[in-house]
Amino acid sequence: MRPPPAFAERLIAWQRRAGRHDLPWQGTRDPYRVWLSEIMLQQTQVATVRDYYARFLQRFPDVFALAQAPLDDVMALWSGLGYYSRARNLHRCARVVIGDHGGQFPTNALALQELPGIGASTAAAIAAFCFGERVSIADGNVRRVLTRLLAYGEDLAQTKAVRELEQLAQALLPDAPSAPDMVAYTQGLMDLGATVCTRARPLCGECPMQDICRGHALGEVGRFPLKTRKTARRFERWWLLLQVHAGQVWLERRPSNGIWAQLYAPPVHGSEAALLASLAPGTQATPGEPVKHALTHRELQLLPWWVHSPEVPVTTGTGGAWVPLSKALALGLPAPVRLLLQPLADQPLPQ
Ligand code: SF4
Numbered sequence: 121m122r123p124p125p126a127f128a129e130r131l132i133a134w135q136r137r138a139g140r141h142d143l144p145w146q147g148t149r150d151p152y153r154v155w156l157s158e159i160m161l162q163q164t165q166v167a168t169v170r171d172y173y174a175r176f177l178q179r180f181p182d183v184f185a186l187a188q189a190p191l192d193d194v195m196a197l198w199s200g201l202g203y204y205s206r207a208r209n210l211h212r213c214a215r216v217v218i219g220d221h222g223g224q225f226p227t228n229a230l231a232l233q234e235l236p237g238i239g240a241s242t243a244a245a246i247a248a249f250c251f252g253e254r255v256s257i258a259d260g261n262v263r264r265v266l267t268r269l270l271a272y273g274e275d276l277a278q279t280k281a282v283r284e285l286e287q288l289a290q291a292l293l294p295d296a297p298s299a300p301d302m303v304a305y306t307q308g309l310m311d312l313g314a315t316v317c318t319r320a321r322p323l324c325g326e327c328p329m330q331d332i333c334r335g336h337a338l339g340e341v342g343r344f345p346l347k348t349r350k351t352a353r354r355f356e357r358w359w360l361l362l363q364v365h366a367g368q369v370w371l372e373r374r375p376s377n378g379i380w381a382q383l384y385a386p387p388v389h390g391s392e393a394a395l396l397a398s399l400a401p402g403t404q405a406t407p408g409e410p411v412k413h414a415l416t417h418r419e420l421q422l423l424p425w426w427v428h429s430p431e432v433p434v435t436t437g438t439g440g441a442w443v444p445l446s447k448a449l450a451l452g453l454p455a456p457v458r459l460l461l462q463p464l465a466d467q468p469l470p471q
Pocket of ligand 1: 265268269316317318322323324325327328329330333334335336341
C-alpha cells in the first residue's frame with residue numbers, strides 16, 4: 121500500500137499551526153515526565169490526567185523520588201485513575217531504571233520496551249519526544265486515524281493486521297526528520313486522533329488530510345477501523361462487608377494479583393451467605409444500595425453490607441486493620457469503595 125503523498129509534511133505543519141500546545145507534559149525532553157504522562161494517558165482522558173500529573177510531579181519530581189517511595193504512596197496518589205497495574209508497573213519501572221540503568225532511561229524505543237509496563241507505542245512516544253528517534257507511535261487513536269487515512273480494512277483483532285498497520289505507520293514517517301520535526305509529527309498524530317479524527321464523529325471538513333484520506337474518498341469512514349473481537353465482559357457479584365465503628369472502617373489489603381491488587385478494600389465475599397457467615401453471632405448487618413463497577417473484562421455488581429460493630433471481621437485479603445476514615449480516604453482505594461466511604465467522612469458516624 122503506497123503512503124498518501126506528503127502526509128508527514130502536512131501533519132507537521134498542521135500540528136505547528138493548529139495542534140495542541142498547552143498540555144502540561146509538552147515542551148519537555150525529560151523522559152521521566154514524558155513516560156509518566158504517556159502511562160497516565162493510557163485509558164484516561166486528558167482532562168483527568170492534568171491534575172494527577174501535577175500532583176504526581178509535586179510528590180515525585182524525578183525517577184529517584186518515585187523509586188524510593190513506598191508502593192502504598194504511589195497507589196494512594198493513583199487512586200481514582202483506575203487500571204492500577206499501571207501504577208504498580210510505574211513503581212517497578214522506576215526501580216529498574218535506578219537499579220539497572222543508573223537512573224537514566226534508555227534512549228531508543230527497542231531498549232525502552234524492555235522496561236516494565238512500557239509497550240511499543242509508549243516506547244516510541246518517549247523515543248520520539250525525548251531523543252528524536254524516527255519511530256512511529258501506534259496506539260488506539262493512531263490506529264483509528266491510519267486505518268481511515270489508508271482505508272485499511274483488515275481486522276485489527278488479528279495480530280498480523282496490527283503488525284502490518286505498524287509497518288505502514290513506519291512508512292508514513294518523515295524521511296530524515298530533525299528532532300523538533302519528530303516531536304511535531306508524533307504530537308500531530310496524537311492531536312489528529314484526539315481532536316479531529318475522533319471515534320464517534322470525525323470532523324473531516326476540518327481535517328488537513330481530507331483530500332488524501334482514502335476512507336473519506338470512499339465515503340466509508342465509519343467502516344474503519346475494523347475490529348471484530350469484542351471484549352467479552354464477565355458479570356460478577358461481590359459482597360462487600362463495610363464494617364464501621366467509632367469513626368473507623370475495617371480495611372484490608374487486596375492480594376497482589378487480580379482485581380484491585382494491592383489496593384485497600386473492605387472484605388470481599390463471593391456470596392451473601394459467605395458474608396453473613398463471617399459475622400460474629402448476633403451482629404446486625406444491613407444491605408446498602410448496589411453499585412456497578414465496569415472493568416475491561418468484567419462487570420462487577422458490588423453489594424455493600426453495613427455493619428456498625430467493634431467486632432473484628434473475618435479477613436478475605438492480606439491482613440486487615442481498623443483505619444480512621446480520614447486516613448482511609450488517603451489510601452489507595454478502588455474508586456467505588458471511595459464513593460461508598462466518602463459520605464461517612466462527611467457526617468458523624470452512627471456508633
Ligand atoms: Fe479522519 Fe476524516 Fe481526516 Fe480522514 S478526513 S483522517 S476520516 S478526519
